[in-house]
Amino acid sequence: MSMVGYSLFVAAVAAFAASPAGAHVTLENREAPVGAPYRAVFVVPHGCAGSATIKLRVEIPEGVIAMEPAPKPGWNVDVVKAKYAADYDYQGSKLSEGIKEVVWSGGKLPPHQHDEFTIDTYLTGSLKPDSMLYFPTVQECEQGISRWIDIPAEGGDPHDTGSPAPGVKLMPKR
């Protein structure tokens, strides 16, 4: 491999690594198999245009069940429950309703610091492998709101939209 080729390779790897890590609220684990537990770690990289984050709201997409938000020191965690669109088998029982929204509030994350918010979930087998699953997230700050709710078109580049929703690539069931 020539020097140029090697550098290009490095640059390509670097670009791949750099672009998802960038500027938005994202999920730490970017790939997950369906029909398995999934720890969704939301990384909040910064405040809303220089203002401290005081609330984070995550909408749970259909097909994601058995929610357990991890407690977080300095923050209250609340959940909103609702009916699922379908019934799901989970550990021998049928689930027809559950948590559809998780809200962290009461804390304060300074604008230039980053932090993580975690929810343990289960990705049901009804989800389609090889597609993206998005968790629309609303970040409320002392001044202003950032809505990470843009869902790119199928196969589209998440950076084509202004504020992409955090997403995870679904893998086939193991």
Add this chain to the structure above:
Amino acid sequence: MRLIAGLATLVSVFCLASGAFAHAALVSAEPADGSLFESTPKSVRLRFNESVTPAVIRLIDAVGKTRDDIGIGSAGEDIVVTLPDHLPQGTQILSYRVISQDGHPAGGSLLFSIGAVTKGAVEPAHRDVVDGLIWLTRIGVYLGLFAGVGGVFFAAWIGQGNGGANVIRGGLFVGLLGAVASLGLQGIDLLDLPLGAVATPAPWTSALATSLGPSLLIAIAAMAAALMAWRSASRTVARALAAAAMAGVGLSLAASGHAATAPPQWLTRPAVFLHGIAVAYWVGALVPLAVLAWRRADCLLPVLHRFSNLAAPVVAVLVLTGLTLAVVQLESFHALIATNYGLILSVKTSLVIVLLGLAALNRFRLTPRLAFNPLKTRPLVRSILAECGVALGILAAVAGWRFTPPPRLLVDAVVTPLTIHIHTETAMFQVLVSPATVGADSFVLQLMTGDGSPLPARQATLTLSLPARGIEPLERAAQLGADGYWHVRDVAIPVAGRWHMRIEALVTDFEKITLEDDFDVGER
């Protein structure tokens, strides 16, 4: 060595990726977006939420020229753009694209104005032939309504015999012809078509959709009713039809025009209605009276008395409603001489005073003299003919109002908005841009779901950009109006071209619908 170099690159990029958790956003701008200055400010300072590197900074001045004489300096979170010494009057656009620490570009635009915000007042192209024809047909309609319908009413209710039959019938035919032609010409004017296009349906349908459509249709109905009244053998039927036709005159005038559509409408529409009927009563009587006087008819005196008895209150109504409408339209005495509308009103008022003088002469001098010498009708005939001439002058002047917006309207000229229709599976947005020319433009966003029912949005944002000129997105929040539509008012668009619009409608906290399209902004 190669490996180390490669690793170093990789590590540094990873550091960038993980360390610089930042998304550059504009925190403040000085001057703020939308500021207005007496003279050119020295510089514009953009402050971001983190350190940024300027990538492309563009200044497009009020005459649409991209300036290359700006200075760009950056210090940490600030970018300072030094402006040229003298920028042209109007709205300038500063477009920026910056790179944040993590290599993400972020862009936007801000507007500021010097002297005044670039105005979008569109001067409609004058087309002498079409304008002339519109004016003539308008006079024709007035002749039909006032001399024609008014004449029929006089014949049915006041007069005796069929004096002035030719003039009345002629007036009605001219009026009917004028009304139809007026409609077609209005469409030609509206769509800016050549005269020949009158043979196509487009001008007609578009003219019918304006307020002139119903107005002219009522006028045609009124004149048709008057014709029927004229031909009717039964006196009762003739009277009923003539009265209905008179009401039609008032309704027709109250349905359209500057005066009738001026606020407050509860006042202006009834005022125009009464004004129109009073004019028809008076003008309609002139020719038949002149004919009776010329023939020295026996019935002249009793007819004159009958006419005069009603004429006094009619004139009172005429003057009162006329004054009311003038006050509403003019807003100031100065406007009487300062605007074309006011000048026409001044001419009209002067002619009305002459007309009132002639009427007083007839009523208080010439008519009493007739009682002594019933054969000496010539002075009365001359006076009435003079009245006819003056009345014609008034109608000609009033028809000219079609071309002069009243001072009340000069502030916000009526223009046909540009309509943009964006339709996807999930949503259908209709956007009205007026006037869609360089200057202050207003946007109305009509948001609907894919099947056309209203889309309840919580927020709506309009973002404009002009990629061809490198103008970065200019974002404006829309306000929900009482009409249920979202409005963005007075966006100063500084340059013509094919602009890109993106509309974002927030449906729930977690869901928004974004639609985009291009549209053309014309030169002023």
